[in-house]
């Protein structure tokens with residue numbers, strides 16, 4: 001059967017587009033906006049960055065760039081596995097954190113019914129999805145108490161196979177399953193996603209006979225949503241993962257040029273970079289579609305862990321990195337917009353706009369006789385939210401505030417796949433512009449190592465010593 005994403009016309013109609021008009025001086029004024037010459041001045045850097053990325057891709061160092069191609073077959077296999085097994089379970093629980101959870105949440109909330117877990121009809125035979133994404137005991141205990149383990153499958157995801165949060169969640173879930181259902185049942189209630197050759201999760205999965213999918217070595221956590229990290233849970237909750245990959249592949253093709261005026265990932269990267277260099281390091285992602293709220297959360301990790309770096313590629317101390325912020329339209333118009341309009345000129349707002357919403361609703365028509373209310377009657381909610389977006393966009397622009405818009409014709413697996421690849425590539429190019437390694441995260445290690453030391457992990461005694469001899473806090477500063 002032909003898939004809709006094999007149809008050229010449909011694909012073009014579903015193209016995600018970037019509108020950067022309001023990043024330019026003719027729209028937001030010379031003091032804050034840029035000229036085409038400012039952008040052109042970075043073309044050589046972009047060309048060099050493009051070459052570096054392609055070389056690294058060819059050398060197998062950036063396998064996330066190849067996922068739309070390399071994971072077609074794996075996606076099909078995952079889909080079959082999910083289809084064959086999904087009716088055995090009412091609950092699918094992701095045990096992962098950071099890149100092993102944020103993408104899973106984003107894909108599910110973007111593509112499924114907003115009240116998916118509550119509506120049997122919307123689930124259409126698929127299990128409910130839970131992603132605790134933390135080790136807060138209140139939250140985790142409450143979830144485990146709720147689950148009928150006989151009807152639950154846990155997807156433990158950890159690329160490194162050593163992260164404290166997913167591994168502690170796994171230990172507890174495994175113990176409960178073994179206690180309640182018997183140790184022989186463990187393999188029926190877990191599916192693992194991890195690195196093939198490193199970490200402890202692979203060893204455990206093999207010992208327990210747990211079905212396992214692999215994260216390629218050069219696909220870092222925050223770039224892994226299109227690998228089994230995101231695909232397994234998505235397939236279980238009925239998402240068309242093949243279409244998701246097709247969307248990513250479509251965007252990869254659209255961005256297959258170093259000409260920054262034709263490449264939305266590179267153009268946005270350049271404009272965001274110019275803004276940061278110019279004293280605007282706050283990067284606000286503001287979807288005007290509630291279903292995209294968690295996509296902004298995914299973006300926060302992608303942008304922050306990739307670009308917040310102490311050293312450049314030559315080892316010089318640079319301490320760079322824009323700060324990604326999540327906001328939600330129209331909700332945050334009533335919380336953050338005041339700051340964005342009149343506060344410091346230190347932000348760029350990236351709006352996410354949706355042209356056609358899934359499901360629409362008319363606004364009620366009572367009180368047509370009451371001034372100040374009647375203007376709402378006869379309109380629909382998609383008109384309202386989109387008008388509010390356009391109005392906020394204009395207001396910001398009028399106040400000389402930099403902003404751009406990513407437009408989704410609709411939110412579906414194909415457009416979401418495009419969006420994911422667009423921002424991954426944008427992030428990679430930004431790493432090139434900052435001349436930093438966008439694919440490591442050395443800064444998160446120190447805190448982790450202190451925790452390992454305190455909790456008694458082998459090899460971390462010196463970290464415990466350092467932790468225990470930390471400076472005393474002044475009591476008078478604790479009020």
Ligand SMILES: O=P(O)(O)OC[C@H]1O[C@](O)(CO)[C@@H](O)[C@@H]1O
Nearest residue numbers: 097098099100158159160163221
């Ligand atoms: O999948 P893992 O190895 O458990 O890592 C989870 C997350 O922890 C980090 O390594 C550090 O926060 C992230 O980069 C990663 O997404």
